[in-house]
Amino acid sequence: MSFFELLKTDGSSKARLGRITTTRGVIDTPVFMPVGTQASVKAIDPRELDEMGTQILLGNTYHLSIRPGLEIIQAAGDLHKFMNWNLPILTDSGGFQVFSLAKIRKIRAHGVEFRSHLDGSLLFLGPREAMEVQRILGSDIAMVFDECPAHNCSAQEANEAVERTITWAKVCREQPRAPGQVAFGIVQGGIDPKLREHCARELVAMDFEGYAVGGVSVGEPEPEMMRAVELAEPFLPAEKPRYAMGLGTPAQLVELVARGIDMFDCVLPTRIARNGTAFTYKGTVSIKAGFNKMDFRPIEEDCECYACKNFTRAYLRHLLNVNEILGLRMLSVHNSFMYMKVMRDIRAHIAAGTFREFREMFARTYVPSQKVLAGRQGHILSTLPVSENAAAI
Amino acid sequence: MSFFELLKTDGSSKARLGRITTTRGVIDTPVFMPVGTQASVKAIDPRELDEMGTQILLGNTYHLSIRPGLEIIQAAGDLHKFMNWNLPILTDSGGFQVFSLAKIRKIRAHGVEFRSHLDGSLLFLGPREAMEVQRILGSDIAMVFDECPAHNCSAQEANEAVERTITWAKVCREQPRAPGQVAFGIVQGGIDPKLREHCARELVAMDFEGYAVGGVSVGEPEPEMMRAVELAEPFLPAEKPRYAMGLGTPAQLVELVARGIDMFDCVLPTRIARNGTAFTYKGTVSIKAGFNKMDFRPIEEDCECYACKNFTRAYLRHLLNVNEILGLRMLSVHNSFMYMKVMRDIRAHIAAGTFREFREMFARTYVPSQKVLAGRQGHILSTLPVSENAAAI
Numbered sequence: 001m002s003f004f005e006l007l008k009t010d011g012s013s014k015a016r017l018g019r020i021t022t023t024r025g026v027i028d029t030p031v032f033m034p035v036g037t038q039a040s041v042k043a044i045d046p047r048e049l050d051e052m053g054t055q056i057l058l059g060n061t062y063h064l065s066i067r068p069g070l071e072i073i074q075a076a077g078d079l080h081k082f083m084n085w086n087l088p089i090l091t092d093s094g095g096f097q098v099f100s101l102a103k104i105r106k107i108r109a110h111g112v113e114f115r116s117h118l119d120g121s122l123l124f125l126g127p128r129e130a131m132e133v134q135r136i137l138g139s140d141i142a143m144v145f146d147e148c149p150a151h152n153c154s155a156q157e158a159n160e161a162v163e164r165t166i167t168w169a170k171v172c173r174e175q176p177r178a179p180g181q182v183a184f185g186i187v188q189g190g191i192d193p194k195l196r197e198h199c200a201r202e203l204v205a206m207d208f209e210g211y212a213v214g215g216v217s218v219g220e221p222e223p224e225m226m227r228a229v230e231l232a233e234p235f236l237p238a239e240k241p242r243y244a245m246g247l248g249t250p251a252q253l254v255e256l257v258a259r260g261i262d263m264f265d266c267v268l269p270t271r272i273a274r275n276g277t278a279f280t281y282k283g284t285v286s287i288k289a290g291f292n293k294m295d296f297r298p299i300e301e302d303c304e305c306y307a308c309k310n311f312t313r314a315y316l317r318h319l320l321n322v323n324e325i326l327g328l329r330m331l332s333v334h335n336s337f338m339y340m341k342v343m344r345d346i347r348a349h350i351a352a353g354t355f356r357e358f359r360e361m362f363a364r365t366y367v368p369s370q371k372v373l374a375g376r377q378g379h380i381l382s383t384l385p386v387s388e389n390a391a392a393i
Numbered sequence: 394m395s396f397f398e399l400l401k402t403d404g405s406s407k408a409r410l411g412r413i414t415t416t417r418g419v420i421d422t423p424v425f426m427p428v429g430t431q432a433s434v435k436a437i438d439p440r441e442l443d444e445m446g447t448q449i450l451l452g453n454t455y456h457l458s459i460r461p462g463l464e465i466i467q468a469a470g471d472l473h474k475f476m477n478w479n480l481p482i483l484t485d486s487g488g489f490q491v492f493s494l495a496k497i498r499k500i501r502a503h504g505v506e507f508r509s510h511l512d513g514s515l516l517f518l519g520p521r522e523a524m525e526v527q528r529i530l531g532s533d534i535a536m537v538f539d540e541c542p543a544h545n546c547s548a549q550e551a552n553e554a555v556e557r558t559i560t561w562a563k564v565c566r567e568q569p570r571a572p573g574q575v576a577f578g579i580v581q582g583g584i585d586p587k588l589r590e591h592c593a594r595e596l597v598a599m600d601f602e603g604y605a606v607g608g609v610s611v612g613e614p615e616p617e618m619m620r621a622v623e624l625a626e627p628f629l630p631a632e633k634p635r636y637a638m639g640l641g642t643p644a645q646l647v648e649l650v651a652r653g654i655d656m657f658d659c660v661l662p663t664r665i666a667r668n669g670t671a672f673t674y675k676g677t678v679s680i681k682a683g684f685n686k687m688d689f690r691p692i693e694e695d696c697e698c699y700a701c702k703n704f705t706r707a708y709l710r711h712l713l714n715v716n717e718i719l720g721l722r723m724l725s726v727h728n729s730f731m732y733m734k735v736m737r738d739i740r741a742h743i744a745a746g747t748f749r750e751f752r753e754m755f756a757r758t759y760v761p762s763q764k765v766l767a768g769r770q771g772h773i774l775s776t777l778p779v780s781e782n783a784a785a786i
Contacts, residue, residue: 067714076708
């Protein structure tokens with residue numbers, strides 16, 4: 001059985017239907033991977049993840065190394081055993097966190113010296129260390145240790161980041177792995193076509209089991225994010241899965257699938273839930289807002305999630321207002337369920353040959369947030385419909 | 394069908410096996426009622442409540458009147474519909490909260506003028522208002538509006554509180570009710586035998602459907618709490634259920650059942666869960682403590698709760714340390730499940746005629762907290778075993 005099977009390619013776009021097979025289970029692509037940074041998907045339990053059809057979770061090298069620490073996870077057996085999740089896990093390398101979270105970092109030839117965002121202790125993470133941590137975590141898919149610069153960095157910085165990413169990827173490729181563990185390369189290069197092509201070609205030559213587009217979800221406006229994916233995708237082999245890291249809103253996922261992406265992870269569904277905001281097929285809705293005070297409908301009509309089958313907006317709003325945990329939990333459940341449902345819809349429509357219609361419907365129906373709209377060039381904001389929720393997401 | 398059936402009385406103690414029948418369902422007594430103060434049992438969802446065998450929940454007049462406000466609950470239908478809980482609900486009258494939470498109160502002949510603990514707004518709650526709120530909430534069991542003085546109040550204050558409690562109970566008795574709703578009287582009187590007897594006799598003459606012992610769980614040491622119950626119980630009719638308000642630890646529940654109590658509610662299981670402490674048959678354990686770092690056993694061996702069937706102490710400790718909601722949720726689930734299990738055990742042992750053995754076993758095995766031990770008179774603390782957890786509960 002090959003790691004990835006490409007089952008069908010959409011006629012109207014670059015959308016792909018596929019299947020990843022790991023020793024711990026099968027993953028139908030395009031897939032959304034709920035994020036369990038600290039060995040738990042925030043506010044959601046494994047039974048709920050199972051009920052929403054989760055086939056793979058994300059874990060994080062940086063966070064798990066700091067707390068609980070590898071010694072404890074190793075004593076438990078591995079990350080699967082530690083958190084009682086027996087289906088596949090993809091672990092991020094920590095590269096993104098070293099560049100986004102850590103204090104006072106110094107980039108060295110063999111990695112990055114940095115201070116923990118928690119207690120300031122001096123730590124070092126490079127390609128060898130990142131792969132060793134992921135070997136111990138025992139994830140099914142390990143990510144290479146890359147350099148992820150700011151989206152508005154200088155040309156020289158972008159260039160250096162790509163060169164280091166390539167050098168480090170080679171080192172990662174040679175490190176020992178956990179049984180059954182595969183490794184994905186990460187393409188950097190911002191929105192410079194030459195850099196993206198160069199980085200992609202070098203990594204593809206190393207023959208990783210899959211490829212990610214990195215350097216997105218770093219604060220860039222939506223068109224820049226789409227462009228980064230469009231610049232990298234043509235150089236990625238069709239027979240391997242492609243993963244766009246840290247993205248995105250439901251409408252962005254549909255558009256990224258249309259651009260040839262197979263795998264996604266994003267903290268948005270659980271993060272905005274904790275702010276009292278829900279994702280729906282029509283855009284985001286602030287459940288905490290006053291207009292839901294006496295709204296006895298579910299978050300979204302016809303939604304099959306536990307929250308929508310059991311509770312009204314008025315009740316959830318009350319729970320959010322009085323800080324009852326059930327409120328943010330139910331929004332987390334609904335939002336994550338909604339993401340999984342969008343992916344099921346995408347797969348069904350690619351399979352049925354109706355992805356184009358679905359994509360058009362989604363773009364017509366889903367009202368983006370003002371922040372996303374503001375990022376789109378050439379549009380006059382005031383003439384566009386805006387989401388019920390004005391929160392920046 | 395009568396409201397309460399006394400099925401069996403224990404030969405070795407005053408323990409009773411009974412059954413309450415309401416329009417919304419049957420309640421097997423002795424029963425523990427999880428506390429849903431603000432229309433949600435903290436950190437637990439209805440499915441989990443159902444799985445642990447919950448037959449009745451508590452709601453609160455004072456809190457629900459302030460948020461979300463009666464208008465919203467009335468628009469939903471009633472409290473059951475608002476929170477999607479179709480089994481019985483008992484509502485507290487707000488008396489306890491007015492005396493424990495509210496700021497600047499003035500006791501008037503017809504009730505209490507007080508300022509909201511939230512925004513300081515001026516509110517009034519008396520017997521008429523408390524019963525009207527409970528009628529609108531549509532609870533199955535309504536509590537009378539009583540005066541609950543501090544456990545160390547003067548003799549005159551205790552006397553006045555009892556007289557007002559009796560006067561107010563009469564008013565409560567005459568108020569309109571929701572369909573199928575019954576009302577319970579609340580016996581006050583501290584640890585004054587004459588006052589407890591007087592209050593009990595007056596309330597019993599009013600023929601309520603059940604009786605509560607109030608003025609406990611107000612900071613008194615354990616022997617005083619036991620004494621309050623012992624002083625009131627002999628004057629309560631055998632054919633009606635007895636409810637000890639706001640109590641207690643698992644060991645206290647067993648002892649209170651032995652003193653003739655049928656119904657309990659307590660915030661301890663969910664409150665100490667949020668502090669990282671678990672209840673077990675051997676006493677409390679701080680799951681957050683360092684000694685659980687590499688303990689890959691469940692919270693309690695052989696426990697059938699979702700947390701114990703799925704997670705280790707080491708994992709739960711990690712979740713608590715990194716503030717993942719799943720940690721405090723799982724401790725809330727375990728602790729509430731443990732309380733329900735103790736009540737199931739109690740009922741099974743009364744039914745089997747082995748309650749005495751169970752009571753002795755429990756007293757031998759369950760190590761009370763230092764605070765409880767300190768409250769027991771005539772014991773030398775240093776010679777007693779102490780719980781694994783030194784937290785004051």
